[in-house]
Amino acid sequence: MYKQSSIHSSAGTSHGSSRSYLVGFLVSVLLTLVPFALVMFPSLPRTVTAWLVVALGAIQVIAHLKYFLHLDTAAEQRWNLIALVFSVVIILLLVGLSLWIMDNIHHNMLAH
Template identity: 80%
Template sequence: MYNQSPIHSSAGTSHGTARSYLIGFIISVVLTAIPFALVMYPTLPRHLTAWVVVALGVVQIFVHLKYFLHLDTAAEQRWNLIALIFSVVIIVLLVGLSLWIMDSIHHNMLAH
């Protein structure tokens, strides 16, 4: 039904099959529809809904990395994976430290 041969880039690296793209797309749609339904039709407490949305968002990031960006632990992907991990660490540090600074400023402004 679908072409099962991998799609290759100009560099000769494999970019998956049409079936893998379809699987990734379906999983992404489901991982988007569940949080949307939880927010539109609230059945859980708000804090639990927020955590479920965040958790499914993290799962969706990994689905995109695997099915669309084709990142894995293969030797030819090692540098891409290291660059991704470095980028994530820098973003977490920037966002986390910015939030910490803003929280500290907020508490110091209330104290005076």
């Protein structure tokens, strides 16, 4: 009988099995081909296509975190998850506030 083996780190956390990597690969390929097909063979309005590509890209990021980086809500991964959430919040603040500042400057320059 086929036995799935996982590789464990020195901390005892699992690094996944061959099946886990294969599932992650197949999900990633699917999440790449669908947006590619949506763009190459347009059948939806452009804004819908753009939002679908963005949404599928976000889902692909989550799939990579789960299947390849093995980031989940397990107790061993808690600090890694907290660091990831903190990093995402900081990046969103930096990008969002920079865009807001540039938009504000643009509108003030046009007013004068």
